[in-house]
Amino acid sequence: MKREDIFSSLSIDKSLANKYDFNPYYCCIESGLNDPILIDGKEFIDLASNNYLGLAADKRVIQAISVAAGKFGASMCGTPIATGSMILLQKLQKRLARFVGFEESIIFPSGYQANCAVFMSLAKQEDLIIIDHYAHASLIQGVRLVGCKVKPFLHNNMKHLRKLLEKAAEYKRVFVVTESVFSTEGSIAPFDEIVKLCEEFNAIPVIDDSHGIGVIGKTGRGILEEKNIKDFNGIYTASLGKALANAGGMISAKSELIEYLKYSCPGLIYSTALPPPVLAGMEAVLNIVKEEFSILSERMWRYKKLISGCLIDSGFILTEGQAPITSISVRNVEECALMAKLIHANNILVTPFIPPSVPPNESKIRMIAGANLSEKTIDKALNIFKKVARELELK
Amino acid sequence: MTLEERVLNVIEENLEEKAEFNVNTDLRDELGLDSFAMVIIVNALEDEFNISIEDQHYREIKNAKDIVNALREYCPDLKEA
Ligand SMILES: Cc1ncc(COP(=O)(O)O)c(C=O)c1O
Numbered sequence: 280m281k282r283e284d285i286f287s288s289l290s291i292d293k294s295l296a297n298k299y300d301f302n303p304y305y306c307c308i309e310s311g312l313n314d315p316i317l318i319d320g321k322e323f324i325d326l327a328s329n330n331y332l333g334l335a336a337d338k339r340v341i342q343a344i345s346v347a348a349g350k351f352g353a354s355m356c357g358t359p360i361a362t363g364s365m366i367l368l369q370k371l372q373k374r375l376a377r378f379v380g381f382e383e384s385i386i387f388p389s390g391y392q393a394n395c396a397v398f399m400s401l402a403k404q405e406d407l408i409i410i411d412h413y414a415h416a417s418l419i420q421g422v423r424l425v426g427c428k429v430k431p432f433l434h435n436n437m438k439h440l441r442k443l444l445e446k447a448a449e450y451k452r453v454f455v456v457t458e459s460v461f462s463t464e465g466s467i468a469p470f471d472e473i474v475k476l477c478e479e480f481n482a483i484p485v486i487d488d489s490h491g492i493g494v495i496g497k498t499g500r501g502i503l504e505e506k507n508i509k510d511f512n513g514i515y516t517a518s519l520g521k522a523l524a525n526a527g528g529m530i531s532a533k534s535e536l537i538e539y540l541k542y543s544c545p546g547l548i549y550s551t552a553l554p555p556p557v558l559a560g561m562e563a564v565l566n567i568v569k570e571e572f573s574i575l576s577e578r579m580w581r582y583k584k585l586i587s588g589c590l591i592d593s594g595f596i597l598t599e600g601q602a603p604i605t606s607i608s609v610r611n612v613e614e615c616a617l618m619a620k621l622i623h624a625n626n627i628l629v630t631p632f633i634p635p636s637v638p639p640n641e642s643k644i645r646m647i648a649g650a651n652l653s654e655k656t657i658d659k660a661l662n663i664f665k666k667v668a669r670e671l672e673l674k
Numbered sequence: 675m676t677l678e679e680r681v682l683n684v685i686e687e688n689l690e691e692k693a694e695f696n697v698n699t700d701l702r703d704e705l706g707l708d709s710f711a712m713v714i715i716v717n718a719l720e721d722e723f724n725i726s727i728e729d730q731h732y733r734e735i736k737n738a739k740d741i742v743n744a745l746r747e748y749c750p751d752l753k754e755a
Contacts, residue, residue: 419710429713430717439688639707639708640706
């Protein structure tokens with residue numbers, strides 16, 4: 280193949296964006312995650328970010344980040360096994376581990392990287408990985424990299440999972456991989472049942488709690504707290520860039536396993552560690568979560584209920600979710616583009632999901648209302664949704 | 675049960691949601707199955723018929739009829755009621 284042909288074969292079909300003269304992706308936000316945010320000099324209500332607790336631009340977090348930058352500078356210019364291993368990283372790894380119920384954790388530059396890297400270090404070709412049909416792209420990529428047999432199970436379907444486990448005896452090791460909160464629709468995995476099935480069949484449960492940490496559980500400690508799972512004998516991963524409002528990805532497990540990964544996981548060992556200001560920002564967020572989770576979470580849930588109620592009353596169809604996420608179910612990508620454009624034209628930023636981010640025929644528009652938004656902002660958003668519904672003639 | 679019925683049953687039992695389809699329905703384009711959904715069905719067919727389906731074969735599968743034809747070709751011993 281000629282080089283020109285190779286490059287021209289790698290183009291993106293933008294016909295949908297061109298047809299509606301609207302592309303919601305890679306928009307240029309000119310402010311922090313404030314209430315409101317700024318896009319093209321215009322004020323927008325942020326219902327798109329994963330800033331669940333609203334702490335990304337909290338003054339106390341900003342202050343902690345500034346102090347750490349003053350003390351430690353921009354970066355340690357080294358991987359976690361080398362100069363990246365500094366006091367803030369070590370402290371945070373312990374603190375995050377305890378937060379979710381372990382002794383030790385490791386922190387990667389991103390959740391995506393953690394998920395991609397971990398399976399290569401744990402699984403071998405002769406193993407079986409059973410994974411939820413709707414698991415995040417990073418988990419799918421991670422398990423595919425192993426080159427072992429991969430069997431997806433129907434989304435949150437315990438009968439199907441059991442059936443696959445019953446047929447898994449021929450494999451050396453069996454992993455069962457899922458997410459806690461499925462973020463495009465807000466469903467929560469029956470992870471207590473999955474853990475029980477794993478015990479019955481001697482399989483290793485792997486949970487990605489990216490949208491659960493700082494969100495669910497009585498004190499915000501995520502899925503293990505939410506489902507009252509004690510002494511978890513599996514692998515826990517989470518992004519630190521959502522409710523915890525910074526960046527990075529964590530992996531927790533029994534201490535021996537974390538020690539093993541520290542010396543065997545290339546995705547950790549060969550990648551520059553998170554910079555000190557981010558680590559300090561995380562620490563500050565955890566301090567706030569400890570003191571204020573109940574207030575922040577009450578607000579987050581109230582906003583979700585207000586938005587969901589208003590959308591249903593206005594004639595939108597929502598997916599049934601148990602997390603503080605509201606997703607409008609649309610018939611197809613065309614309807615998704617049209618609806619997202621109208622909402623955007625009314626200065627609300629939302630997240631449209633079209634395939635391959637979601638299965639074909641399951642396009643969605645997702646909203647997360649962070650606890651930093653004011654009641655007045657939510658009121659304004661509700662009025663906008665009513666107006667959009669009238670324009671779309673939903674009722 | 676005919677081979678056709680068995681294949682349609684396997685597909686029906688392994689969909690995320692109930693759907694109307696027949697032997698000619700394109701599983702990807704009309705039923706909207708993504709690659710993992712196809713793997714779920716292929717794994718279930720492997721169990722149902724006690725066979726192993728190679729990647730290259732399953733990429734060629736468009737609809738239930740293709741599956742039935744492939745089963746007849748590669749597994750002539752399968753009993754048809
Ligand atoms: C479930 C899930 N896992 C992993 C990731 C990746 O985490 P990160 O953004 O930290 O790379 C995301 C989203 O970003 C996610 O939603």
